[in-house]
Amino acid sequence: MKWKRKRVRKISKESKALLVGDNPFHNVSHLSQERTRLRERNLVLPEHAASLITEAVDNGANGFMFSISDTTLSILKVLREKGEIGRLSLFAIVPYAYEYVKLSTQVGGIPGLSKKVAARIAFSGNIKAIAMGLIGFLRTDPLPLMKTYLTFEISRIRSSAGKMAKLQSVLLHEVITDLALAMNMDWLFKAHIDYMLRLGIEPGFNTCNFAFLTRRFKEWGIDSSRLSIASPFNKVGFQMSPSRQECEEALESLSEPALIAISILAAGYLKPSEAIDYIAALPNIKGAAAGISKTIHAQETFKLLKERLDR
Amino acid sequence: LIRDLKIAVVGLGKMGLVHAGILSVLPNVQVTALCDKSRLIRRFSEKVFRGVQIVSDLEELSWLHPDAVFVTTPVRSHFAVAKALLVEKIASNLFVEKTLAQSCEESEELKNIAHSVGGVNMVGYLRRFYVSFSKARDLLLQDAIGRVTFFKAYAFSSDFLGTEKSGEASASRGGVLRDLGCYAVDLALWFFGDLRVRSADLSSGSGCSEDSVKFEVENSELKGEFETSWCMQDYRLPEVGFSVAGSKGNLQVSDDQVNLVLASGESFRWYRHDLNDSVPFWLGLPEYYREDLHFVRSVIEGKKAEPDFDAASKVDKIIDEVEKKAGEKN
Numbered sequence: 001m002k003w004k005r006k007r008v009r010k011i012s013k014e015s016k017a018l019l020v021g022d023n024p025f026h027n028v029s030h031l032s033q034e035r036t037r038l039r040e041r042n043l044v045l046p047e048h049a050a051s052l053i054t055e056a057v058d059n060g061a062n063g064f065m066f067s068i069s070d071t072t073l074s075i076l077k078v079l080r081e082k083g084e085i086g087r088l089s090l091f092a093i094v095p096y097a098y099e100y101v102k103l104s105t106q107v108g109g110i111p112g113l114s115k116k117v118a119a120r121i122a123f124s125g126n127i128k129a130i131a132m133g134l135i136g137f138l139r140t141d142p143l144p145l146m147k148t149y150l151t152f153e154i155s156r157i158r159s160s161a162g163k164m165a166k167l168q169s170v171l172l173h174e175v176i177t178d179l180a181l182a183m184n185m186d187w188l189f190k191a192h193i194d195y196m197l198r199l200g201i202e203p204g205f206n207t208c209n210f211a212f213l214t215r216r217f218k219e220w221g222i223d224s225s226r227l228s229i230a231s232p233f234n235k236v237g238f239q240m241s242p243s244r245q246e247c248e249e250a251l252e253s254l255s256e257p258a259l260i261a262i263s264i265l266a267a268g269y270l271k272p273s274e275a276i277d278y279i280a281a282l283p284n285i286k287g288a289a290a291g292i293s294k295t296i297h298a299q300e301t302f303k304l305l306k307e308r309l310d311r
Numbered sequence: 312l313i314r315d316l317k318i319a320v321v322g323l324g325k326m327g328l329v330h331a332g333i334l335s336v337l338p339n340v341q342v343t344a345l346c347d348k349s350r351l352i353r354r355f356s357e358k359v360f361r362g363v364q365i366v367s368d369l370e371e372l373s374w375l376h377p378d379a380v381f382v383t384t385p386v387r388s389h390f391a392v393a394k395a396l397l398v399e400k401i402a403s404n405l406f407v408e409k410t411l412a413q414s415c416e417e418s419e420e421l422k423n424i425a426h427s428v429g430g431v432n433m434v435g436y437l438r439r440f441y442v443s444f445s446k447a448r449d450l451l452l453q454d455a456i457g458r459v460t461f462f463k464a465y466a467f468s469s470d471f472l473g474t475e476k477s478g479e480a481s482a483s484r485g486g487v488l489r490d491l492g493c494y495a496v497d498l499a500l501w502f503f504g505d506l507r508v509r510s511a512d513l514s515s516g517s518g519c520s521e522d523s524v525k526f527e528v529e530n531s532e533l534k535g536e537f538e539t540s541w542c543m544q545d546y547r548l549p550e551v552g553f554s555v556a557g558s559k560g561n562l563q564v565s566d567d568q569v570n571l572v573l574a575s576g577e578s579f580r581w582y583r584h585d586l587n588d589s590v591p592f593w594l595g596l597p598e599y600y601r602e603d604l605h606f607v608r609s610v611i612e613g614k615k616a617e618p619d620f621d622a623a624s625k626v627d628k629i630i631d632e633v634e635k636k637a638g639e640k641n
Binding site for chain 1 (some may be wrong): 325328329331332333335336350353354357358360361362363409470471486545546547548550565566567568583588589590591592593594595597610
């Protein structure tokens with residue numbers, strides 16, 4: 001089948017992607033799980049999350065970075081109903097690893113999980129996805145299956161967020177990216193990039209191994225300037241592998257901005273001001289994402305990000 | 312020059328993939344083969360993991376002469392697979408995911424076979440490689456809270472909270488004590504030495520397998536209580552933790568933090584951020600890298616790995632005792 005390449009809509013090069021992260025809406029804290037148990041319960045309610053995102057947008061945010069889950073799809077739906085969805089660029093991370101790991105625990109591992117996912121896709125009624133999936137299964141070819149899954153997830157976003165939504169980027173989750181990186185699976189990176197570009201979506205990768213990834217991309221001839229690479233960058237080097245210094249050097253070596261800095265607050269360990277000062281001083285930053293759990297955080301964090309990053 | 316270790320992974324589930332990934336980036340290691348009995352998984356694996364041999368059984372694996380093998384099959388097959396690998400001399404260096412076997416009897420047998428074969432053996436009690444638990448053990452060894460008299464341990468998750476087929480699926484994982492509680496048992500043995508079970512109580516939501524377990528332990532110096540459940544609200548991720556009381560203060564430790572409160576009134580808190588949690592390559596959790604590196608280094612240097620089959624047998628012994636005591640009670 002011949003594909004026609006679509007033009008990728010981009011946040012302009014002059015402005016940075018200032019993204020609301022979804023971790024608090026899934027009740028995730030990388031500082032401590034105890035902290036999540038002390039949080040307000042309404043944080044996971046889509047209406048509340050949507051109002052926090054709107055507050056962040058009023059203060060400078062221009063996008064939402066999220067794993068595709070029932071929770072975040074409900075948030076998108078609320079944002080659409082409120083007429084706010086057009087103010088945001090969407091950066092989707094697939095798959096929502098937590099959900100699939102939990103599901104695989106409940107259904108007896110990868111075989112059970114595969115059946116569940118296949119059933120979801122089959123019942124979604126997405127003919128294109130079903131057809132590609134069938135081909136992939138019959139040929140035991142992972143590429144059509146990967147495209148099937150991506151098509152299915154993108155259709156879920158579109159059906160929740162509506163036609164006004166700008167799906168800027170689809171990023172492969174760190175578990176997939178980093179496993180593929182470790183196992184030298186260059187074909188998977190190239191296939192994702194190619195498929196996303198054909199759909200007019202910016203390809204992206206979420207990784208905890210920024211330095212390793214950029215080095216491999218150079219070896220494989222992958223041009224990172226067309227990509228969004230979401231990776232932890234923060235003053236204390238939290239989740240930065242192998243080290244803060246090596247990640248900074250790798251960032252400096254890029255020819256164009258590609259990094260969406262995540263974990264910038266090191267999971268709440270750093271104060272927004274000191275965290276954002278560090279990020280603002282880095283080269284080749286395409287944007288940054290920060291989770292928010294309170295209205296005051298939405299206001300302060302994104303005002304600061306807008307002031308210091310988007311100059 | 313050190314020759315690359317040729318390592319094979321048996322069982323291509325979630326844990327098999329994580330270990331295969333980590334091993335692929337470790338220095339002096341070559342992942343030489345992946346083994347799974349499922350034909351479908353093998354056919355996909357051949358196309359996904361290019362350049363690695365995909366084999367269907369241990370006989371085929373033996374032709375490749377691996378230096379070490381990771382066993383990441385379901386727990387119920389650990390004993391048969393590990394025994395065959397050792398007895399048939401396919402590999403003398405073995406890493407087996409937790410728990411080592413389904414009973415203490417099986418674990419003891421594996422331990423004895425491994426002793427006679429020689430080589431390095433290790434079991435995947437990952438939490439020993441968490442920076443928080445490692446810090447807590449250091450504090451205990453440094454006598455930071457004095458003589459320990461009592462501890463409370465928990466291992467909770469919400470994995471089966473609200474699921475309809477909890478019993479069937481949970482039974483396939485060996486029950487909550489073997490699947491999740493074993494981490495707390497292993498850490499307790501690591502922290503406090505040998506323990507014996509005083510009493511135990513199992514409860515099940517579905518009758519097929521236990522969903523929560525409470526039990527008490529003791530040794531000549533201290534007493535302890537355990538609680539484990541995989542039907543807990545608000546435990547989005549599995550979590551293990553301890554509260555430890557000593558003559559000079561108290562220590563609390565969980566997956567992501569350590570709190571030390573001394574009788575003098577001083578208190579200290581450490582998060583992962585404070586405990587050098589960085590690793591050269593991050594896949595899933597940083598602990599996987601540290602764990603696999605420890606095993607590989609032990610094999611290369613010919614040193615004992617920890618936790619080994621001896622340590623893992625002690626965990627299985629406690630689990631057997633808990634099941635026995637609970638059975639007597641019921």
